[in-house]
Amino acid sequence: MANLILGLAIVLIFVILLMLFRIQRLVSVAKGEHKEKVDGFNNLNANLMWIFPLIGVIAAIWYSGEAAKNFLPEASSIHGQQTDSLFWFSTAVILLMFVITNAALFYFAFRYRYKKENKASFFPENHKLEIAWTITPAIILTILVFYGNKVWWDIMGEVPKDAEVVEIVGQQFAWKTRYPGKDKKMGNYDYRLIDATNDLGIDFGHKDANDDFVSGKLVLPVNRPILFKIRAKDVLHSVFAPHFRLKMDAVPGMPTQFHFTPTKTTAQMRSELGNPKFNYEIACTEICGKGHYSMRLLVEVVEEAEYKKWYASQSPFLKDNPEYKGRDLKWLRKKKNFASKKQEEKTAHAKID
Amino acid sequence: MADNHNQGDAIKEVGHDHAHDHGHDHDHHHDQSFISKYIFSEDHKVIAKQFLFTGIFWAVIGGLMSLVFRLQLGFPEMSMEFLRPILGGWITEAGKLEPEFYLALVTMHGTIMVFFVLTAGLSGTFSNFLIPLQIGARDMASGFMNMLSYWFFFGSSVIMFASIFLETGPASGSWVIYPPLSALPQAMSGSGAGMTMWLISMALFIISVLLGGINYITTVINLRVKGMSFTRLPLTIWAFFITAIIGLLSFPVLFSAALLLIFDRSLGTSFFLSEIYIAGEALHHQGGSPVLFQHLFWFLGHPEVYIVLIPALGITSEVIATNARKPIFGYKAMIGSILGIAVLSFIVWAHHMFVTGMNPFLGSVFMFLTLIIAVPSAVKSFNYITTLWRGNIIFTPAMMFSIGLVSMFISGGVTGIILGNNAMDIQLHDTYYVVAHFHLVMGSASFFGMMAGVYHWFPKMFGRMMDEKLGYIHFWFTFVGAYLVFFPMHYIGIAGFPRRYYAFTNFDFTKSFTDLNAFISVAAIITVFSQFVFVFNFIYSIFRGRKASENPWGSTTLEWTTPINPGHGNWPGEIPQVYRWPYDYSKPNSEKDGFGDFIPQHIPLSQTPHSNLPHEKEMLERGGNNEDEIKINEQ
Structure with missing residues (x-):
């Protein structure tokens, strides 16, 4: 009922406006306006x-x-x-x-x-x-x-030689990070090795990967050059760290990078801004689907000493998942061959039956 | 004026049968059926109106869509239950807008506004309407191709419109449809059938643009009436001509991108796809490059900005000169700057891609080329401003929209200097700063140009005048409204808010500016609804508007020498020959020659002995109105 009344009211207002408009037009015609070149308007x-x-x-x-x-x-x-x-x-x-x-x-x-008495000046050009x-x-x-x-x-x-390397990987709808571990050498990856556990597709065929560790948040040392190695698993994403004025797309099949030097720790920012809840954040700025607006990664910038302590306390991926040792593309191929042979046997049996 | 009257009398005397005397093909319009006259018409004026009506239809749809997502952004807590009758399943059970549908709305709004409203609705309407009328041609070079151009656009529109009603939703990967998102139905539901229909629709649209463009170019080159040299073309025609060339060179590249994307989607090729793991599965695609797609897309996408803008600038040149009663300042500089912008528009595309991981050296090159474009743009703005200087300005709605265009063009243009600078673009790319920038410089400016065109040429289209007072109301609401909507977005952009975000609640740095977002939404609602004043005025005036006179704005160009309601073929008698440039407004001593403050293009120099300029007098002495004529007379 309320809707009906509201609807009627709107229609009524519209009709009144229409009438006013019509009356105004008739009056203006009766008055003989439009004969002058311009009117008061x-x-x-x-x-x-x-x-x-x-x-x-x-x-x-x-x-x-x-x-x-x-x-x-x-x-x-x-x-x-x-x-x-x-x-x-x-x-x-x-x-x-x-x-x-x-x-x-x-x-x-x-x-x-x-103005009636004026004439515009003829001023077509002036070099x-x-x-x-x-x-x-x-x-x-x-x-x-x-x-x-x-x-x-x-x-x-140029990327400074002593830059601390961190990998950031975009996926629908989260960021994953990987550190190179104690040897400071990031292991290889291949997207075909991705599974539910090894969701970065780390290639464990080489020892470089053995001490790599993954982390749910990004911890960075202050006043040290940092190199982000950026890639994406599924669609385009873009790493956007507004407080560092940093942005770089994450592209499936084409690794990108960005290097920078943070100058303030999170704690420092908190006291400077008087906001104990302040956090550095990374957002996604390349449309990536339904959850585009929610791809948040927390960044914590800490003093060098604290960083080293945190770094040492992280446990390598292989330590938590020892069964992944040595898993590389060769291993994957063998596994697939085995699976497909089984499949063939099955179909062969089915035919005989 | 004398000549004008004579011609008018001649038309009256000869009346309708006059056309038969000439034996042109277009005579048969008397016995045309309704269908061939109004639907499958080959008359450029009818086709122009078809483009205009379709454009207005799409503008209403696109505008209303923007309101739905502005409600979401301005009032995130609001219940959207009242939209359920229209949107159905896209409203969640909690009464909220589905995030994926938000993206679909953004995508459709962009696609509709850029292509269907500002390309087809603006350039399609006015190129079709004005090219033959202003160059003195009876119709386009190929009326049939012209008709096809509209009907391909119509087909494209039908498919795009239908895609909105798909159960999986229309395309929703934003109007730039970057793969892999747009290539993989697993990535979002809009990338399924919706994307397929988007691609088919765009393919048809591109065919329409190409058919139209070839026609515009051919017509301008070949069908100009005697005396209408290139340096006597109205700036509108220069603008449409250059626009058509840009379109002809750049749209095929989008076509190729769309085609390759169709292959990737349907035939398993890997042009744009590589190393993808999605929905628990590693795809077989390897070696493709998503960045390649961006290069192809922006090779059209950037010129496209000028495809929508240049016609608006052309219309503005014409309207400002007419209503300031002054020649446009720097006619040749205006042509030069259009040409400059057109050439540069092809070599700046990668400024949309500074942070895609493209080689930083390329970034440097593209920044340099991009910022050069500011120079011809600045020249144009200064020339418009100087045209107003010491004019005698009549504020018709068209004039007001043209002045509004210049303001929007400047205000949106200056931020281009910031965004085109790659170092600053790192922070601002894909934030609301970009949204503010392009909505002012290309969205609002082009829209204002389109409105100026409609108000100005409405009398020629329908033989009646639009109501001026409603026009003023419409202008002030739109002008103030557009600034209130888009200016505040700069603040939000500087604060780093990313675009295409369904909500700003997930990040600490986007928690602020809730008031401002609500303000923008309210301003947007008012602005969009004030457009219905225009729609009403438009429809009402077609049927009940005041009857137009032959040349209501006192304009010099040829279209105003046609009868009030020109038939197919435009001029019942001979096409008037052209003797002068189109901007003889307020020429000194024109009163002594019996003219008011303007001398139309078809008045021979010999009739205006008092007002001729020295070089014109010299030409007359040498025996003609232009170089060709002099040569012929000499022989």
């Missing part, structure tokens, strides 16, 4: 052309202060501080362009509104002006390009 619109943008700018300035409280804290990585400076520098430049051009646009719209506003943006952009390119190569350049 031209001035109204011209005035709104500066009123709305002005209100908008004031509101944006006011709100920017509010919004900044919710921005990410200062970057917790060396390169992140560089990208932040670049970002705020560029933002200042584009805000200037934005304000100048929009102000000119709306001011001219208002200033040169139709000096054209050249001026081709060169000016070109210079500004050149500065931004060189600045940006320098930061880009600082980030993407």
Whole structure:
């Protein structure tokens, strides 16, 4: 019943609006409007052309202060501080362009509104002006390009030799991590070796893999270069660590990487922000399916000593799952051959029967 | 003006039978049946309207879809029970939107808006409508191909629309349909039949674009009326012409990507798939590259941005010049910048892929090329602004939407400078900053261009005027609304919120900005519903609008020399010859020649002795209105 009344009310409002519209039209026809080139609305619109943008700018300035409280804290990585400076520098430049051009646009719209006694000036071209506003943006952009390119190569350049290597693997809908263990050598992997237990497909045919361990959270030492080796098991994912200003896609069949140096421990961040619950997080930023919005990985940045202690306390995968020793592709092939022979025998028997 | 009147009289005298005297093929429109006149029509004007109606239909669907996911984002606690009658099983038992359906909505919204509304609805409508009318042609080079172009689009629309009702849902891997997600039905339910239908629909759509594009290019090159040289083309035609070329070169690449994806999905090939373990099974695919697909996709995807934007810019050039009563500033610079943008649009695609693991050196190259595009874009903006300077501006709804377009183009464009810079893109890629950027620069700007076009050429399409006051209301709601929706998204993006997230509850860093998200959603609801003011105005005015005069905006271009309701063939008599460029507005001394503040393109220089510029006088002295004529006269 309530819905019916609501529906009727909406219909009624619509009918009233329609009537008002119709009456207004008839009145305007009776009055003989539309004979003049413009009516009073031209001035109204011209005035709104500066009123709305002005209100908008004031509101944006006011709100920017509010919004900044919710921005990410200062970057917790060396390169992140560089990208932040670049970002705020560029933002200042584009805000200037934005304000100048929009102000000119709306001011001219208002200033040169139709007046009966006026005639527009015939001003089809001016080469000096054209050249001026081709060169000016070109210079500004050149500065931004060189600045940006320098930061880009600082980030993407050579991986430091002493970088601590960690593997991050994306899957629907979680991140898995693997450390190379005491020998600091990450073992090989093959996606065909993945099963319910060995869900990273570690290849145990080589001794490098023997002390590799997996971890449910990411623990990293502070002030040491870290190299993320990134891959995906099923579809595209993307490693996004907002506090470190880090992002790199995880691609099935094509390993990627990203190196960076965290500069603040989790504990330090907690005290700085006055938020004892603060955690570094990794999210997924490449659509990967239903649970895309929930692929959370916790990151804990700790002091070097604490890191070493934690690292030593982790038990290698093989220690917990000794039956996986030596399992590699050769083993897999044999197992498959065995299985298929069995299958053949079965079908052969069936035929005889 | 005198000539205009004469021609008008001539039309009245000769009336309907006039066309028969000319022996053109198009004469038979008198005995056309309803079907061949309105449905399988070969008349470019009818086809343009078909594109427009279909485009508006899709815009309504796409807009309403955005409201559903905006409700989810703005009010995550809200019960969606009231949508059950429409969405049925996509509402969970707890009364929430199914996360997978959220992704389907996002995907469909993107696909519909980019391809069906802003490519077909904008470029399809106005290229078809304006090219023959403004260059002085009786119709497109091939009316039949033109008809096919629409009906392929229609078929494509039907398939896409049907896919929404599949039990497993429509395609839901986002509009960029990156494999492996889109290739594997195990990965998400939308990658099953929904994806198949998406691919078939897009294949048909691409055929439609190509048929249309070939036609537009051929028509512009071959069917210009006498005197209509390339340097006398209205900027609208330049825009449609360049757009068609871009489309013709880039859409086939998407077609190839779609075809290879179909092979991967159905025939077991491995173009884009490699080393995949999913649903407890290691797939046989090896050696393919998902990144290859992204290269192919963005080779179309980036030019596509300009395919939707350039026609809008062309329309704006025309509308701003007409209503500022001033020639467009820097006509040749405008053509040059369109050409520049068009060429550059092909060599910047990988700026969508800075963090895909692509070689960082490529990242450098693509950043450099990408930022160059800002230069011609800036030139265009400055030229629009200078066109307003010392004009005598009449704020028709079309003019207001054009000014709005320039504002959106600038506001969305400047953030492109940030996103195109690879070092900053690392943090901002796939966050709401990107969403804000492209919704302003390509979404809103192109949409505003489309609206400007509809308001401006409505009298030519339907012989009636749209209601101006409703137009003002529509503009202010849309303009303020679009800024209120998309500007705040920059803040959310700077805070690192990823896009395509069903909810922001799972991460600490996305816990903030709940108020702002609710605000955006409310603004979006108001903006979308204010579009129905337009829909009402549009439909009402077709039947009951004030009758249009022959040239209601005092425009110089050829389409306004046709009768108020032009038949098939456009001009009942001879097509008027062209003697001048299309922007002779407020030319000094034009009153002395008996003209108001504009001199139409078909007025010979000999009729305007007082207002001719020095180079025009010189030309007349040499014996003609243009170089060709002079040559012929000399012989």
